[in-house]
Amino acid sequence: MSIVVIVAISTVLGMLFSGVIGWYICRLKNATKKAVQQENNPYKDCKEESQEGDFELPLLDMSTVYAATNKFSSENKIGQGGFGPVYKGELPNGQEIAVKRLSQSSGQGPKEFKNEVILIANLQHRNLVRLLGCCIQGEERMLIYEYMSNKSLNNFIFDETRRKLLSWKKRFNIIMGIARGLLYLHQDSRLRIIHRDLKTSNILLDGEMEPKISDFGIARIFGGEQTEEKTKRVIGTYGYMSPEYAMRGHFSVKSDVFSFGVLVLEIISGQKNWGFCHPEHDFNLIGHAWKLWSEEKPMELMDKVLEESFSVNEVLRCVQVGLLCVQQRPEDRPSMSDVAFMLSNESTLLPQPKEPGFCMESSSIKIDSSSIGQDSSTHNEVTLTILDGR
Structure with missing residues (x-):
């Protein structure tokens, strides 16, 4: 009887051992096959991310x-x-x-x-x-x-020769196109997207000079009723960042609105906000635009290369909308739906802008000039000592 039991136990153990060995060999083969497939198709990670x-x-x-x-x-x-x-x-x-x-x-x-x-x-x-x-x-x-055959807006608007190719009609169409794209991100897409790095080098132009917003590497998704968020890692481009984001890490759809306002003023003037220089004052482009508005001379902001006919009311409306977008307090800035409506309806009476944020630059800011077109990227390890509007 004991011999039968011993034989039975040995048989069972042998089967279990064979099963374990078989499972291990099968797993090893699968792992080898998977490694070979990964070697032959090294894009699996991207597919998994897609799924x-x-x-x-x-x-x-x-x-x-x-x-x-x-x-x-x-x-x-x-x-x-x-x-x-x-x-x-x-x-x-x-x-x-x-x-x-x-x-x-x-x-x-x-x-x-x-x-x-x-x-x-x-x-x-x-x-x-x-x-x-x-x-x-x-x-x-x-x-x-x-591929965008005309590259970025940055290559046109700040170039002494190429910006002459941007008539006021083309500039206004670019402003409207950016507004529509940003409105889609904030409101009309199934995801609410905060871009966080809206600037001229991230506006690409196709063969018809139609603008397309690009570079979503640091964009953030807002879900449900979320309206703002705070981060310890402030990353973006100085000159386009809103005061609350640059100073406290708070960002929202109104942060993008501020960046859009800077873009509008740059497109109108052909001048950069960051690095703007004027012989009579130390304001940046935002401060210069506010100064001209306060002195009732807003048309002096317009790029001097624009000589062909244009609508004065259209230019003034764009200047006013640009200043409304760069207000110091986020709640004073319009939403992108309001911006799109104000730009496309000349009969609408616009609110008067208050003194904007970041009217002056600070020379004590350490910057990383790694962006296209020598834009200046600011990261969380940078100490910002920026003068607010006076």
Whole structure:
């Protein structure tokens, strides 16, 4: 009887041992197969992120991107931002693309990359840049966008020669396009998006000079009835940041409204807010615009290269809306729906602006000039000592 029991126990143990060995071998094979598949298709992470974000995003392999950009040649480089270099490329089907390649030395990383992929792939609007796909291989991370033949607004509005190509009609259309895109982000999309880095180098222009908002690496999603948030990491571009964000880390849709107001004043004048210089005072562009408004000389803000006919009332309305958007207190700024309405309805009586925020610059600010067009990015480790409006 004992021999039978021993044999039975030995048989059971042998079967269990064989089962464990078989399970281990099977698992090892699967792991090896998975590793081989990952080696052959190094873009799985991007696909998983796409599935997590509940959207479909085309994946381009490295060889395709490499060939499209002529091996990332310097001749194909069309820009440089906080994310990294941007290259022009052409796919085998003839489609032109812009490849944003994450730099190893970039202050942005996988978190910002994933953030931009998830956000922009969920957004569809004629005034937002269209994301075509992504590519990941090892440490390489790339975003593939539709190519904008006229590059960024930054390359036009601040260039002594090219800004002459921007008639007032084109400038007004650009202002309206940015307003529509921002309104979509804040109110009309299924996600409420705060861009947090709205500036001229992040406004791209297509062949028809239609503006498209780009670069959603540091954008944030607001859910439900959420209206504002606070962060310890203040990151953006000095000259466009609202007072409450730069000084206290508070951001909301009204932070984007402030940035939009700065853009409007820059588009009207052809001058930068950051680095603005005037022989008679120390105001920045915001302060200069307020000074002219207070002295009832707002038309003097208009770019001197604009010589063709334009509507004085339209220009004045844009100046007034720009000043309303850069008010010191967020609650004094209009919403983007109000902005779009005020810009498109000449018969509407506009409220009078109060003295704006950040009328003067401070020379004691340490900045990181890594953005396209020599814009100045400010991060949380920077101490801001900025003079408010007087």
